[in-house]
Amino acid sequence: MIECIQGDIARQPxxxxxxxxxxxxxxxxxxxxxxLHRAAGPELDRACRSLAPIRPGEAVITAAFALPNQYVIHCLGPVYGVDEPAEALLADCYRNALELAEREGLHSIAFPALSAGAFGYPLEEAARVALETVSTTLPRCPHLERVRFVLFDARSAALFRRMLDELQAG
Structure with missing residues (x-):
């Protein structure tokens, strides 16, 4: 099941x-x-240090510390107009995160709109890549039962929901 909500990624218990x-x-x-770092506490920063640096498209996993989750999967999305091929690198983020969650035997994962904030990826393009990649990768991840997109504002959540409906309608 794929769902799109407006909310706070740090509050997905x-x-x-x-x-x-x-x-x-x-x-x-x-x-x-x-x-996420503020909510998790300073232990998250310490846990991340030995895993850095990562490249665009890569995903690594740590404990979630004070967050209400078990894990944090860290993905480096492409900077739009800088990291190329941007679409392939963004798709790699979602695919690698899902595959990492599957290897860990996880049943649920929540994504923000990767690269669509400070990294400048246009929201509609970012949503298309995210939703298409998750939809095509999920069949290879039998443990994963729920993928949630947690969007910061109502406009973004509505866009993701509309695009998901269109994708599922075929």
Whole structure:
């Protein structure tokens, strides 16, 4: 099941792993990374240090510490207009995160709109890549029962829901 909601990625207690829109050094920052690091506590920053740096499209996993989840999967999305091929790298983020969750035997994962904030990826294009990649990757991930997109604002959530409906309608 794929769902799209408006909410706070750091407050998804019914989800096993949340995805961090990370920077290459996996350090606290603004946006999603800042929110998750603040909510998780300083242990998350310490756990990330030995895993950095990561490249666009890569995904790594840590414990979630003070977050209400078991894990954080950190993905480095492409910077739009800089990291190329942007669409393939963005798809790699979602695919690699799902495959990592599957290897860990997880049943649920929540994503933000990777690269659509400070990294400048146009929201509609980012949503299309995200939803298409998740839809085509999920059949190879039998443990995963729920994928949730957690969008910061109502406009983004509505766009993701509309695009998901269109994708599922065929």
């Amino acid at each position: 019914d989800i096993e792993a949340v995805v961090n829109a990370a920077n290459a050094q996996l350090r606290p920052g603004g946006g999603v990374a800042g929110a």
